[in-house]
Amino acid sequence: MEKQLKMNYDEAIEYVKDNVKKYDNLELSYNVVYTPGEVMNVETDCFKGSETCSVMVLLDSNTINAVVEVDLEEVKEDLIEIKHMPNGKNDTMVITIET
Template identity: 35%
Template sequence: MVKEIVLSPDEIIEYIRTEVKVNDVLEIAYNRVFAPGIVLGITPEDEETGEGLRVGLALTGEILSDYVEVDFHRLKDDILEIRHNPTGDKDDEEHLIIIEAEMFDNMDQK
């Protein structure tokens, strides 16, 4: 069963903080970038500044395979969609969670 949810940028940060673990599959679409990979590590926010929440991914793309670190606080407003598979199996549709970013038009933003 695929679970689809819509979250605000701040809710996405909270989801990443509480639900994503090492060895999960995470596919992030932001701006014009698609970064599919396996979570190798999670660096929590700095206690004093609140900045951070970086996730290290081993990219699993067909063209590019490498390690990247994604800072979710910097990207939160650019995220379009995240596919999260907690089982660590990118083909496991039964446990797939699709997170769509809540979009605002200029009239609705505060």
């Protein structure tokens, strides 16, 4: 079942920190970038007084096998949508970012 939510970017990042786990599937849309794939890791930290929330994603692709790391705190103002599909569940959470 797909559930639609509207959040600001800070709430969306909190959702990722609290709910996204290794091996879930995640689709990030920010600026003009689309990053679909399996979550390899989610890390939160404080670096030089600034919070970070980094998501490492193994990209879904037949032509490349790449892992990208996206610091959501760095791109938060460019976030458009986050689609989260928890591993082993039929639920899908689609978060549309409101500014």
